[in-house]
């Protein structure tokens with residue numbers, strides 16, 4: 001275990017899985033004054049404007065019912081739900097949130113929020129994105145409906161049950177002697193370089209995915225692939241699995257069009273941040289680099 005959790009992980013409430021299949025208790029929880037609903041609007045979240053470090057909740061009375069609500073869990077005597085409100089045009093007014101509130105993307109607020117609130121938003125965001133993208137059955141093509149308090153979708157025709165999906169992606173810091181390998185995509189802000197990453201493919205172990213991605217993207221061979229830590233990354237549904245690996249070759253050959261550039265960096269170049277800028281503070285990529293610099 002690493003000494004601190006990555007941003008977007010570290011949920012403090014109990015997911016209360018037993019409650020998902022208990023309609024009586026759910027209905028009762030929905031009516032309680034302490035119940036807190038976390039609205040999600042077009043993948044964005046509501047925070048208190050002044051400090052941007054407090055999540056805004058609304059009461060369940062703002063919604064006609066809880067059929068579309070997603071149970072997040074319970075903690076501190078309250079039951080937490082998420083509700084997708086993407087269909088409304090003026091979300092602040094509709095939700096009764098005044099001008100002291102604002103709506104922001106998860107990446108923007110994640111670094112400002114306490115750890116557990118960032119994790120709660122990542123959870124709500126990932127669940128809400130999954131519902132939006134799975135309105136139709138992947139087996140027969142007919143409509144699906146939310147069930148088990150938003151934790152499955154059932155096909156209305158063939159009955160297939162669909163579970164929320166998480167796509168595993170590996171992300172790795174490759175080192176050789178006193179340097180590490182970073183790449184950059186053309187769309188990123190100037191000078192930003194980051195660790196290489198890619199999705200795990202069927203029939204592949206995580207260690208094999210790390211070695212394949214590094215070779216595919218930069219033409220570098222690696223060994224000694226070691227797990228570091230992980231991070232939910234709901235953009236829209238990834239789980240980033242962080243690794244370190246040691247290069248056995250040095251000459252970089254860009255193999256795909258994914259990267260605009262890749263090169264070896266010394267620790268002092270990364271600390272100065274003059275020729276290179278590090279990736280976002282909330283990312284596991286940044287964490288992998290910082291841990292290596294501290295190492």
Ligand SMILES: [Zn+2]
Pocket residue numbers: 137138139140141142155156157158159160
């Ligand atoms: Zn179906």
